[in-house]
Amino acid sequence: APAVKAGATVAHQDIAAPAAESRARNGGWTMDMNQSMNTRRSGRMRPRAKRSRSFGVLAAALAILLLCGPLAGSAMAGTVIWTGNGADNNWNTGGNWDTGTPPVADDDVVFDGAAAPNGNKNSSMNIGSLTLGSLTLNGYTGILSLANDLTVAPGGVTTGTTTLASGIVNLNGNNLIQQGDLDSSGGGLVFGFGELIFDGGGAINWTSNASQTWTAVRIRTTDTNVTPQSAVAVTDLTIEDTSTAGHLVAGAGAVTVSGMLEVLGVGGGTVFKNPGVATLVVSGELAVSGNATGPASLEMNNQALSVGSHMTVTTATNAGAVSDGAGPGNLSVGGDLDIVGGNVGLTTALITVTGDTTLTSNAVLSTTAGGLALSTNDLDVRGSSMVSVSAGNTTVGGDFTSFTSNMVTLAGGTLTVSGATSIVGSGSITANALSFGGTVTQFGGVLTSTTSTALTADTSFSGGAFNPGGQTTTNGSFTLTLGGGSINGGAGFQNVIIQTGTLQLAGAGSLKLQDTFGLFVQATLDAQSATIELGGNAPVPLAITGTFTAGTSTVIFKPNGGGNCMIPSTTFSTVQFTNSGANQYLGATWTATNLVVDTGATVNLNGGGLTLTTPGSAMINGTVLSGGASTVDVNGAGEIVVTLRQARHGPLRPATSHSSPSFPPSIRLHDQP
Numbered sequence: 001a002p003a004v005k006a007g008a009t010v011a012h013q014d015i016a017a018p019a020a021e022s023r024a025r026n027g028g029w030t031m032d033m034n035q036s037m038n039t040r041r042s043g044r045m046r047p048r049a050k051r052s053r054s055f056g057v058l059a060a061a062l063a064i065l066l067l068c069g070p071l072a073g074s075a076m077a078g079t080v081i082w083t084g085n086g087a088d089n090n091w092n093t094g095g096n097w098d099t100g101t102p103p104v105a106d107d108d109v110v111f112d113g114a115a116a117p118n119g120n121k122n123s124s125m126n127i128g129s130l131t132l133g134s135l136t137l138n139g140y141t142g143i144l145s146l147a148n149d150l151t152v153a154p155g156g157v158t159t160g161t162t163t164l165a166s167g168i169v170n171l172n173g174n175n176l177i178q179q180g181d182l183d184s185s186g187g188g189l190v191f192g193f194g195e196l197i198f199d200g201g202g203a204i205n206w207t208s209n210a211s212q213t214w215t216a217v218r219i220r221t222t223d224t225n226v227t228p229q230s231a232v233a234v235t236d237l238t239i240e241d242t243s244t245a246g247h248l249v250a251g252a253g254a255v256t257v258s259g260m261l262e263v264l265g266v267g268g269g270t271v272f273k274n275p276g277v278a279t280l281v282v283s284g285e286l287a288v289s290g291n292a293t294g295p296a297s298l299e300m301n302n303q304a305l306s307v308g309s310h311m312t313v314t315t316a317t318n319a320g321a322v323s324d325g326a327g328p329g330n331l332s333v334g335g336d337l338d339i340v341g342g343n344v345g346l347t348t349a350l351i352t353v354t355g356d357t358t359l360t361s362n363a364v365l366s367t368t369a370g371g372l373a374l375s376t377n378d379l380d381v382r383g384s385s386m387v388s389v390s391a392g393n394t395t396v397g398g399d400f401t402s403f404t405s406n407m408v409t410l411a412g413g414t415l416t417v418s419g420a421t422s423i424v425g426s427g428s429i430t431a432n433a434l435s436f437g438g439t440v441t442q443f444g445g446v447l448t449s450t451t452s453t454a455l456t457a458d459t460s461f462s463g464g465a466f467n468p469g470g471q472t473t474t475n476g477s478f479t480l481t482l483g484g485g486s487i488n489g490g491a492g493f494q495n496v497i498i499q500t501g502t503l504q505l506a507g508a509g510s511l512k513l514q515d516t517f518g519l520f521v522q523a524t525l526d527a528q529s530a531t532i533e534l535g536g537n538a539p540v541p542l543a544i545t546g547t548f549t550a551g552t553s554t555v556i557f558k559p560n561g562g563g564n565c566m567i568p569s570t571t572f573s574t575v576q577f578t579n580s581g582a583n584q585y586l587g588a589t590w591t592a593t594n595l596v597v598d599t600g601a602t603v604n605l606n607g608g609g610l611t612l613t614t615p616g617s618a619m620i621n622g623t624v625l626s627g628g629a630s631t632v633d634v635n636g637a638g639e640i641v642v643t644l645r646q647a648r649h650g651p652l653r654p655a656t657s658h659s660s661p662s663f664p665p666s667i668r669l670h671d672q673p
Contacts, residue, residue: 079108082140084118091125106133106158111140111167125150133158134180137167137187145170146194153179153200160200164188171195183207185230191215198226206251208232213258219247220266227251228279235259241266241294250275259284265296265318272296273325276303283308285335288342290320299325300346309335313342315361322346330370336377339363339385346370350392353377359385359406367392371413374398378419381406381427389413394431399438402427402445411450423447423464433470442466442485453496461485461509472496474503481506488512498523498546505530505553513541522546527553529573534565544568557601575610577601595619 080103086095092102103109109132113119122142131151137144144167154160160180164187169176171194179200185207189196195216198204201223207230208214218238219226224247231253239247239262248255261282263272269290274280286307290296295318298305302325311333313320320342322331328349336355337344343364344351350370356377359365363385365372371392378398381387384405387394393413400417402408406427408415415431420438423429427445434449440459451470455478462483474480478501480487486509487496495518502524505511510531513519519534521544528551534541541557543566554574557565571591578598591611597620 079110081115082109082111082119082123083115084121084123084142085115089122089124091123092127096121096123102127103130103132105131106155108132108134108158109136111137111142111144113140113142113166134161134163135169136161136163136165137169138163138165140167143168143170146172146174146176149175149177151177151179153177178204181205181207183229184212185209188212189214198224200224203227203249205229206232222268225249228253228255232256233258236262238262238264239272240264240270241268242270242272243268243294247272248275248280250279254279254281256281257284261286263288263296263298263320265290265294265320267294269294269318270296271299273299273301274303274305274329275301277306281306285309286311286333288313288320288322290315290318290342292317295319295321297321297323299323300327300329300331300349301325302327302329304330304332306332307334310338310355311335312338312340313344313363314338315341319343324349328370337365339365356380356398358382359387361385364388366390371395372410381408400429402429434468455480461487468496470495474498474501478502479504481509483509486510486512495520498525502526504528505532518542520545521548525549527551529553531556541565542567 078099080101081098082096083098084096086093086097088096090096094101097103098115111123120140120142123144124147125145126147129148129151131153133153133155135150135152146169152160152162160178162176162178162180162182162184164182164184167187168190169187170190171192173191173193175195175197176189177197177199179198179202181204182196182198183205186209188209189212191214193216195218196214197218197220198206199221201221202225204224204226206226206228208228210231212233214232214234216236216238217234218240220239220241222241222243224242226247227249228251232255234255234257236259237255237257238260257280261280261284263270264287280303282305286298286305288296288298289312297320300323313322322342322344324345324347328347330350330352331344331346332352334354337353337357339357339359341361341363345364345366347367348369349367350373351365351367352373352375354375354377356379357365357374358378358380360383362383364387366386366388367390369391372387372389372394374394374396376397379387379396379400380403381401382403386406387408387410389410391411391413394410394415396415396417396419399419399421400415401422401424403424405425408427408429408431410429410431413431414433414435415429416435416437418437421429421436421440423442423445425444428448429445430448430450432450433452433454434447435454436459437456439457440447440455442461442464444464446465446467448467449469449472453468453470453472455472455474458479458481460481460483463485465485466487468487472495474497478498480498480503483506496513498519498521500523503521504526506528510533511519511527512533518540519525519542520540521542524547525544526549528549530551531554532542533556545566548568548570550570550572552573554576555572556576557578567590569589569591573592574594574596575590575592576594576596576598578601589611595610
């Protein structure tokens with residue numbers, strides 16, 4: 001009969017039974033049960049002899065049954081030992097167990113190999129899913145094979161402990177769900193596509209023998225904290241549905257993941273707290289994957305993490321992220337880093353990637369200090385993603401590509417790119433300093449440096465703008481080509497130094513030297529048809545000590561406080577001096593098709609000269625000063641139009657003057673009209 005729980009109500013009922021079994025006997029008490037029940041209802045009872053003593057015994061027995069009912073239920077969970085002495089090796093054969101019946105839920109099951117002669121016989125657990133109070137293989141040399149999932153869980157007087165001191169448990173593709181401690185210091189598991197699942201919450205100790213590789217391990221459910229008590233080798237480790245606790249706690253040994261560590265967003269979300277390099281080593285891949293059911297994040301937790309192969313941080317509806325947690329730690333990725341809509345954001349940490357780094361779909365890669373080192377391969381930023389390094393240097397060993405609407409901000413250190421750099425669309429790259437070892441191609445967007453720029457290979461600006469701050473240097477056989485783009489000098493005293501090679505301004509490009517920006521060409525400057533705009537307060541806005549080919553270029557002087565230009569004798573299409581400040585050039589005689597001196601501008605020839613060629617013209621609304629043997633020549637059919645302030649003290653003051661009274665004494669016409 002089933003046990004009766006304390007406090008339960010026992011109802012009277014008619015019991016239908018065969019005639020031979022319809023009488024209940026207890027000592028001298030005998031009665032027909034149907035008759036007895038009817039008699040009790042009618043209030044009439046006809047007992048036999050000894051009714052009083054026998055009834056008392058039955059009543060006492062019933063009282064004991066009522067009082068001990070709960071204990072009877074617990075007593076059903078006991079220790080059951082495998083003997084293997086049944087007719088087969090099936091788990092559900094009673095003859096294979098010392099109790100004569102197979103284990104039931106919450107039993108403590110022991111395989112000790114002690115029973116003769118079959119104690120070490122293999123066992124086939126050919127039953128449905130079962131939950132045991134504990135499972136122990138100690139001294140057993142056989143194999144326990146599962147046909148369904150097996151759960152070992154604490155409950156009541158059971159510990160939920162699995163001890164594999166010997167023998168083998170073969171999962172056969174099923175799962176061992178462990179809710180208590182697991183000690184496999186002598187035995188082991190054969191997985192067969194099954195999983196070891198730590199579940200149920202609470203603290204779990206995990207001990208492994210040195211030869212055991214745990215093929216697939218999953219930690220799930222909030223507050224399930226697994227502490228390795230020895231070194232543990234895992235092929236694939238999955239962390240899921242753990243939104244608050246630590247999940248893998250720093251213990252006595254390292255956990256090495258040779259395949260995939262996956263932090264998977266499930267339910268309310270998953271937070272995995274990195275316990276440290278001494279406890280977690282990922283020699284394979286790492287995936288942090290938010291998905292449709294919940295976000296996922298990996299917190300560095302003041303520890304460093306090394307990933308031997310590919311790392312992905314992805315977002316599908318919910319966020320995937322790598323963050324500081326309790327504190328930052330360095331991140332090292334031995335293969336590719338792919339951030340697809342996710343966020344890798346660390347502070348005071350160095351992020352090192354050996355393979356390619358790709359950001360897509362609004363992804364973020366950032367560190368406020370420490371820097372970003374992409375040692376041998378490429379950085380590819382796409383789809384409105386962002387790379388931000390507030391301090392520390394960024395090194396890209398391969399190619400660097402920034403696509404439409406992306407922002408790369410490296411405010412605190414130097415961006416060094418060994419391969420090719422491309423900026424496409426409205427992408428932008430901003431760094432404290434830039435150093436490009438390969439070609440730089442800008443089709444759009446903005447490339448900005450705060451302090452310095454080093455260019456060692458061909459550079460082409462077909463669109464967008466290059467804003468160099470500080471000193472820009474070039475080395476090697478170098479060509480800077482401006483198409484529809486421009487180079488804009490920023491504030492502060494900055495210089496572009498062309499040491500070797502050629503600075504080439506192609507097409508309709510422009511070179512703008514503004515504020516206190518100076519261009520020093522020690523090699524070759526090929527202006528072609530570009531516009532060179534010199535402005536600001538640089539002491540020497542443009543100095544060319546090498547070869548200068550002006551082509552059909554235009555030079556516009558727009559200084560605010562004066563500056564000397566050292567440019568060798570050459571020919572420009574147009575030389576223009578704009579409206580404020582003292583404009584100076586010296587050291588050689590220039591030839592130009594057109595000369596424009598705007599109102600308020602002052603030109604000091606100061607030992608140089610300017611020749612206007614056919615059919616050149618000079619529109620002089622400002623002041624031209626000359627010193628020494630300086631000249632302003634008009635050849636051929638050119639003309640000079642002068643706006644005079646006073647006839648006697650005209651704005652042109654050459655060193656020599658024509659004697660004809662028909663012209664102001666400041667113009668030499670070379671006998672031309």
